Amino acid sequence: GQQLNQSPQSMFIQEGEDVSMNCTSSSIFNTWLWYKQEPGEGPVLLIALYKAGELTSNGRLTAQFGITRKDSFLNISASIPSDVGIYFCAGRLFSSNTGKLIFGQGTTLQVKP
Amino acid sequence: DGGITQSPKYLFRKEGQNVTLSCEQNLNHDAMYWYRQDPGQGLRLIYYSQIVNDFQKGDIAEGYSVSREKKESFPLTVTSAQKNPTAFYLCATRGNEQFFGPGTRLTVL
Numbered sequence: 366g367q368q369l370n371q372s373p374q375s376m377f378i379q380e381g382e383d384v385s386m387n388c389t390s391s392s393i394f395n396t397w398l399w400y401k402q403e404p405g406e407g408p409v410l411l412i413a414l415y416k417a418g419e420l421t422s423n424g425r426l427t428a429q430f431g432i433t434r435k436d437s438f439l440n441i442s443a444s445i446p447s448d449v450g451i452y453f454c455a456g457r458l459f460s461s462n463t464g465k466l467i468f469g470q471g472t473t474l475q476v477k478p
Numbered sequence: 479d480g481g482i483t484q485s486p487k488y489l490f491r492k493e494g495q496n497v498t499l500s501c502e503q504n505l506n507h508d509a510m511y512w513y514r515q516d517p518g519q520g521l522r523l524i525y526y527s528q529i530v531n532d533f534q535k536g537d538i539a540e541g542y543s544v545s546r547e548k549k550e551s552f553p554l555t556v557t558s559a560q561k562n563p564t565a566f567y568l569c570a571t572r573g574n575e576q577f578f579g580p581g582t583r584l585t586v587l
Contacts (some may be wrong), residue, residue: 368520371520374518396575398575398576400578405581405583406580406581407482407484407568407570407578407579407580407581408521408568408578409578410575410576410577413574413575453520453521455576463526463528463534464509464528464572465523465526465536466523466576468520468521468522469520470518470519470520471518471520
């Protein structure tokens with residue numbers, strides 16, 4: 366199956382630093398989603414994007430739907446220890462009639478107090 | 479309490495045994511999904527169902543089976559034909575977007 370290219374694979378940062386991660390693909394998407402997963406739990410939806418160029422915030426999190434429809438990024442400002450987890454991007458292909466999502470491989474974030 | 483329930487949280491089985499993982503929802507969502515998660519590989523789609531009494535194979539359906547007899551329930555059976563069944567299994571439903579259950583960690587000994 367198709368996968369998205371998500372980077373970086375992992376990040377180890379100091380509390381208070383900003384974080385940036387992205388997902389890219391060679392295919393065109395009509396939806397981009399960002400999820401956070403904590404150890405042993407299911408992913409939780411953070412932000413949903415539906416229009417090219419759309420920029421959406423959720424507290425300290427900001428995500429953008431790339432203008433080419435082939436990429437998206439997520440920024441976390443002023444990181445805190447509870448931001449620790451795995452962040453997944455997911456996209457829905459423009460050509461899809463089933464609503465299936467394609468997932469990136471995840472970015473593991475660790476925050477040092 | 480609303481949402482998606484997966485039980486049990488941890489499941490152990492001997493090699494060669496079939497095992498069924500439960501997924502129940504009270505969100506009144508039509509679409510339900512099963513994913514498998516392995517370290518470093520993200521989420522891979524096993525089966526999905528867009529409506530009661532109908533389901534389709536995902537990317538890694540071999541060795542798995544499902545049923546969708548009720549809107550609220552979408553159980554997944556991991557059969558003895560699945561060569562590497564130890565993994566974290568996630569059920570999801572779709573309203574405006576996909577929402578995930580808490581997961582079941584299956585360990586085959």
